[in-house]
Amino acid sequence: MTNVEPNDITKVLPLISQDRPPASDPSAVLEKTKRRLLPWSAPKVHEPKMRRGNHMPPPTPEPLASLEGRNVSAWFGTHQVLDRVSLTMPAGVITSLIGPSGCGKSTFLRILNRMHELVPSASLAGEVLLDGQDIYDAERKLVDARKSIGMVFQKPNPFPAMSIYDNVIAGLKLTGVRADNDRKDFLVESSLQKAGLWKEVKDRLRSPGGGLSGGQQQRLCIARSLAVMPRVLLMDEPCSALDPTSTRVIEETMLELVNDVTIVIVTHNMQQAQRVSTQCAFFLASQGTPGLIVEHGDTEAMFDSPIDPRTFDYVNGRFG
Ligand SMILES: Nc1ncnc2c1ncn2[C@@H]1O[C@H](COP(=O)(O)OP(=O)(O)OP(=O)(O)O)[C@@H](O)[C@H]1O
Numbered sequence: 001m002t003n004v005e006p007n008d009i010t011k012v013l014p015l016i017s018q019d020r021p022p023a024s025d026p027s028a029v030l031e032k033t034k035r036r037l038l039p040w041s042a043p044k045v046h047e048p049k050m051r052r053g054n055h056m057p058p059p060t061p062e063p064l065a066s067l068e069g070r071n072v073s074a075w076f077g078t079h080q081v082l083d084r085v086s087l088t089m090p091a092g093v094i095t096s097l098i099g100p101s102g103c104g105k106s107t108f109l110r111i112l113n114r115m116h117e118l119v120p121s122a123s124l125a126g127e128v129l130l131d132g133q134d135i136y137d138a139e140r141k142l143v144d145a146r147k148s149i150g151m152v153f154q155k156p157n158p159f160p161a162m163s164i165y166d167n168v169i170a171g172l173k174l175t176g177v178r179a180d181n182d183r184k185d186f187l188v189e190s191s192l193q194k195a196g197l198w199k200e201v202k203d204r205l206r207s208p209g210g211g212l213s214g215g216q217q218q219r220l221c222i223a224r225s226l227a228v229m230p231r232v233l234l235m236d237e238p239c240s241a242l243d244p245t246s247t248r249v250i251e252e253t254m255l256e257l258v259n260d261v262t263i264v265i266v267t268h269n270m271q272q273a274q275r276v277s278t279q280c281a282f283f284l285a286s287q288g289t290p291g292l293i294v295e296h297g298d299t300e301a302m303f304d305s306p307i308d309p310r311t312f313d314y315v316n317g318r319f320g
Helices: 026-040 105-111 142-148 164-174 181-194 214-226 244-257 270-276 299-304 309-315
Strands: 067-076 079-089 094-098 122-130 149-152 232-236 262-266 279-284 292-298
Touching: 067 105, 079 105, 079 122, 079 279, 079 292, 094 105, 094 270, 105 122, 105 232, 105 262, 142 149, 149 214, 164 181, 164 214, 181 214, 181 244, 214 232, 214 244, 244 262, 244 270, 262 270, 270 299, 279 299, 279 309, 292 299, 292 309, 299 309
Parallel strands: 094 262, 094 279, 149 232, 232 262
Antiparallel strands: 067 079, 067 122, 279 292
């Protein structure tokens, strides 16, 4: 990434970070997390059927990808909001970003798929590596980063007048993916299946997306992100506008999806972080200083025996 530094970075406070040992074997921890959710009975994902022809093989899924932020700093104008944050988000794992309001979690998330640069006053420094390749490399296209690293926002944002079907494939055009009708049918069905919405909408694919409930709209947005076959899915408080039942369905969906796509979620809900994530990173911005990671590692360990007293206070609801 080209460094764009409005401030003299050498003057920035050193990173106060206590790294835990890396999270234990991700698949073992994921199994453990799933077991905690068993009473909710995760939805079955069925292989989608081709409807117009069976000559087209399903697209080969890309291998799971890891994402790594290295020394990421961020500014809005001259206001520095992140200070050299480094975090590895392992392949096939759900990583939760937690911390009080304003500590830079969403900014970090947006830097992970090059959305931060959409804000005119915004600048950043550091690197973001997708399977070791810097997404900010001058040789790499912006659209490739957005295609590989999808994003779901706090508030469901389907195109309300557009049909459910067209909502799902809306991202194809935006990312320059060409698909014939067979391929579109396949992507619509498989993406809605993966997002746990297919059964509820398969008989009304031509109805407007705006006619769905809030939880269904959020799953439609997840399906829209999945249709371009991203390798990483970023989710910024995806359940904060939803009721507990819809929240549960989204969490179940995430636990299914993580078999296919690496997930990073910002959440204020400590129970949610514990239910879904294998590893956690605790962000904090002390008064007047930019946000940084105080502690990160295995979610269970972060909640049961945090190293830093500030993490202990936060996960036990003493502030934030
Ligand atoms: N578009 C923007 N222009 C200027 N400042 C911004 C902008 N977006 C965020 N900020 C500032 O950057 C800092 C970090 O904000 P950010 O939204 O990343 O924090 P957060 O931890 O995600 O907060 P929350 O949990 O409330 O969403 C805050 O001081 C915020 O006011």
